Amino acid sequence: MRTVPLLLRSGTTVAAATVLALALAAQTASAAGISVSTSGSTVSVTTSACPTSSGSGYGSASLLNSSQRSFDEGRVVTLSGSSTSQSAVWSDVGVGTYTVTVRCANGAIAGSQAVIVSASSTPTISATASPSRGVLGGLGGATKDYGTLTFAAGGALVASGVVATAWVLRRRAKPYRL
Numbered sequence: 736m737r738t739v740p741l742l743l744r745s746g747t748t749v750a751a752a753t754v755l756a757l758a759l760a761a762q763t764a765s766a767a768g769i770s771v772s773t774s775g776s777t778v779s780v781t782t783s784a785c786p787t788s789s790g791s792g793y794g795s796a797s798l799l800n801s802s803q804r805s806f807d808e809g810r811v812v813t814l815s816g817s818s819t820s821q822s823a824v825w826s827d828v829g830v831g832t833y834t835v836t837v838r839c840a841n842g843a844i845a846g847s848q849a850v851i852v853s854a855s856s857t858p859t860i861s862a863t864a865s866p867s868r869g870v871l872g873g874l875g876g877a878t879k880d881y882g883t884l885t886f887a888a889g890g891a892l893v894a895s896g897v898v899a900t901a902w903v904l905r906r907r908a909k910p911y912r913l
Contacts (some may be wrong), residue, residue: 769846771835778852779824780835784845786818794839796823801832809836828852 768784778798785793792813799809814821814837823837830852837845 769835769837769848771848771850773828773850773852776828776852777824777826778828778833778835778850779822780837780848781820781822782814782837782845783820784837784843785814785821785839785841787840792840793821794837794841794845796835796837798825798828799834799836806836806838809834 769780769782771778771780773779780796787793793816794814795811796814797806797809797811799806803809810825812823812825814823816822821837832849832851834847834849836847839845
């Protein structure tokens with residue numbers, strides 16, 4: 736009988752954690768503040784997050800390939816535009832996955848997005864939210880597209896884990912018999 740309240744408590748905790756994580760992710764994604772587009776070998780970024788201009792302009796944007804880690808390692812261009820909209824353009828960009836990061840003149844990061852430049856004329860854009868405290872770790876752009884067999888094997892592992900957990904909790908709830 737003790738198992739039911741324990742399962743209800745853990746289920747409620749997991750649900751609350753999931754809702755909180757989704758709310759934080761939605762808030763971060765909406766605060767990204769930049770829009771990236773591609774057309775052939777040209778990549779462009781537009782933002783309105785850097786409205787004030789200093790003596791050196793509105794800020795700059797960097798196009799980083801998968802092996803580059805810092806803002807200054809990428810192809811850095813100066814933002815141009817007005818107080819309501821700023822933009823930057825890179826031409827002759829090779830096929831691959833890149834990260835576009837915009838840094839305002841005051842040093843604040845306006846946002847960061849991953850973009851895929853493909854050989855076809857149809858652009859593929861993958862948007863990611865910019866972390867508010869910089870990159871905190873992880874695999875960066877090292878993502879993989881897994882097939883059906885991989886997802887089936889993962890699902891089987893998860894299902895067996897759930898069954899094993901339920902079995903252990905059920906065994907603990909029963910008193911030992913001699």
